[in-house]
Amino acid sequence: MKSFATILALSASASAHMLLAFPEPFATNDNGPVNSDGSNFPCRTTNFDKAANPIKAGEKLTVRFKGGATHGGGSCQFALTPGKTPTKDSQWKVIHSVIGGCLTSEDGNLSDNAGDDAATPVDVTIPADLPDGDYVFSWSWLNKVGNREFYHNCAPVRSSGGKGSDVQAALGGKPDMFVANLPPAECENPAGQDFKFPNPGESVDTGSSAAIGDKLTGSGCEAMQKFGRGNGQLGSPAAPGGGNNSSPAPSAAPTAAPSAGPTAVPSNPGGIFAPSASSAAPQPTQTPTTPTIPNNPQNPPVNGTGVPCTNEGAVVCIGTNQFGLCDHGFAVPMQLAAGMSCSNGAITRRSIRRSPRGHLARRHGSRRI
Numbered sequence: 589m590k591s592f593a594t595i596l597a598l599s600a601s602a603s604a605h606m607l608l609a610f611p612e613p614f615a616t617n618d619n620g621p622v623n624s625d626g627s628n629f630p631c632r633t634t635n636f637d638k639a640a641n642p643i644k645a646g647e648k649l650t651v652r653f654k655g656g657a658t659h660g661g662g663s664c665q666f667a668l669t670p671g672k673t674p675t676k677d678s679q680w681k682v683i684h685s686v687i688g689g690c691l692t693s694e695d696g697n698l699s700d701n702a703g704d705d706a707a708t709p710v711d712v713t714i715p716a717d718l719p720d721g722d723y724v725f726s727w728s729w730l731n732k733v734g735n736r737e738f739y740h741n742c743a744p745v746r747s748s749g750g751k752g753s754d755v756q757a758a759l760g761g762k763p764d765m766f767v768a769n770l771p772p773a774e775c776e777n778p779a780g781q782d783f784k785f786p787n788p789g790e791s792v793d794t795g796s797s798a799a800i801g802d803k804l805t806g807s808g809c810e811a812m813q814k815f816g817r818g819n820g821q822l823g824s825p826a827a828p829g830g831g832n833n834s835s836p837a838p839s840a841a842p843t844a845a846p847s848a849g850p851t852a853v854p855s856n857p858g859g860i861f862a863p864s865a866s867s868a869a870p871q872p873t874q875t876p877t878t879p880t881i882p883n884n885p886q887n888p889p890v891n892g893t894g895v896p897c898t899n900e901g902a903v904v905c906i907g908t909n910q911f912g913l914c915d916h917g918f919a920v921p922m923q924l925a926a927g928m929s930c931s932n933g934a935i936t937r938r939s940i941r942r943s944p945r946g947h948l949a950r951r952h953g954s955r956r957i
Contacts (some may be wrong), residue, residue, distance in 0.1 A: 606655040606691065608727045608741035609705065611641035619655060619702060621737035624771040629676065629815055631726065631742035636673045638744050643725070645750035646716035651727065653691060653707040656699030659731035661795070663783045664690035664739075666712045667726045667765045669818075670755050672744060674724045679818035680765035684712040684791040688782030688798020690729060713791060715759070717752030728765055730783045732799075736772040760823035763787040765816035774808030786935060787825065787922075802928070802937050810902045810933075817901070824915045905930035 605619040616633045623629075643649055651666065667680040691707040692698055698706050722744070729739040752758045766785045768777045777783045781801030794800075817824075897904045897914035904912045904919035911930040912919025924930060928937055 605657050605702065606653055606659075606707065606729065606739060608651070608743060609654040610652040611643070611649070611725055611743040611745055612638075613741050613743040614638050616741075621735075621739045622770060624737075624769070626770040626815060629770065630674045630678060630680070630740055631724070632740060633742075636744070640672075640722060640744040640746035641725075643714050643745045643747050645714050645718040645720075645747050647749075648711045648713050651710045651712055652705070653709070653727075654703060654705055655707065656701045656704035657697045657734075658692040658694070658707055659697065660695055660733040661689050661692045661782065661798075662730050662732035663687045663785065664710075664727060664729040665765055665785065665788070666710070667728065667816075668718075668723045668745075668759065669726070670721070670723055670759075670822075672722045672724070674726075674742060675818075676815075677819040677821075678724070679820060679822045680726060680728075680816050681759040681762040681822060682765055682789045683715060683762060684710070684793075685785055685788035686710060686793045687784050687788060687795065688732075688800060689793075689795030693795055693797050696733070710793070714747060716750070717758045718747050718750045719753050719755050719758060720748050720750050721755075722746050726765070728767070730768060730777050732782055733779050736769045736776050736779065738767060738769040756822055761825050763789045763825050764813065767812050767815040768804065768809065770812060770815065773806060775804060775806040775812045778803050778805060784925075802935060810899075813901060820915075824913070903930070903933045903935060905933060911935060 605621070607613070607616075607619045614631055614633050615635050615638065616631075618632075620632075622632055664686050665682045666684045667682045669678040669680050671678070689708070690710070693708075698704055723746075724742050725745045726740060726742045731737060731739070750758075763785075766787075768775045768783075778801075780799065781803060782795060782798035784800050784802045786802070897912075897919045899914050902914045904914055906912055906919065906921045908929050908931065909924050910921045911924060912921055924935065928935055930936075
């Protein structure tokens with residue numbers, strides 16, 4: 589248990605905070621979290637005039653951070669939304685989650701230096717079927733200790749080498765970014781736990797030393813998810829953890845491929861990718877296009893699998909071992925993780941198991957950070 593003095597010290601280190609360092613983000617006036625009223629969401633800026641960072645579909649992007657106020661680590665998500673200029677209607681689709689140990693597994697802060705680059709980098713795999721074009725990449729963070737805050741930093745990216753032509757098929761089945769603490773009085777993840785996202789997606793790193801918990805307080809958590817869901821135009825996932833292998837059936841005809849040719853990728857992108865890209869990438873003259881999104885959002889399957897509901901966006905308990913999110917009048921049953929239960933629209937943990945200190949372990953594969 590941390591002392592009261594330690595918590596105060598963490599709370600007082602606001603000048604250090606944390607920032608996304610790579611991919612290079614949009615410019616902001618400060619390095620703090622999103623305003624508690626959500627007024628500067630998304631991305632904490634309105635200055636979106638910045639050259640895109642090149643990324644490669646199907647390859648790993650090593651995300652780096654700047655700052656020493658790591659607040660004991662915590663949990664974070666990495667998401668994409670199509671286009672160049674994000675708005676409050678943008679839907680943020682999660683491509684990777686870290687549960688515990690995001691930025692660090694150390695207690696407290698690494699330093700009080702805003703320029704510190706010692707935070708733990710995170711490898712994020714860009715979906716292989718992501719259509720070529722412009723997107724906004726984001727890092728969101730729920731810190732473990734200190735003030736109850738929500739961080740959201742964004743960077744313009746331009747993807748190339750994708751195997752797909754339909755952005756809805758590539759991203760629609762992935763979970764929406766989870767949001768809390770906007771403001772904490774309405775939905776707060778309590779300090780001291782590495783928050784376990786209700787639906788982290790399929791690509792997940794979990795800290796073996798994490799104090800995992802899913803407790804939330806406040807009556808506004810369901811409504812707060814509108815920040816991540818936006819206008820819902822990309823659709824909703826059918827089940828937790830099915831992001832990479834399952835996409836909801838589209839309600840409209842398949843989207844045509846972007847009208848322009850493949851997006852140009854500079855020969856020296858300045859990032860860290862694996863495997864490495866060719867140093868002699870072609871340089872087409874066409875202007876890259878934003879991937880096309882169908883006019884009608886996808887609906888979750890309702891033929892024999894959906895449970896009728898009326899409270900749009902609310903958590904629906906289906907027995908004690910399943911839950912769903914009310915979407916377009918139906919909630920698709922989703923199995924709860926072991927040790928979890930659902931009652932009166934709230935998902936709770938029956939008991940919390942703490943693991944020994946260690947490194948982050950990826951759910952699929954043996955990679956450790």
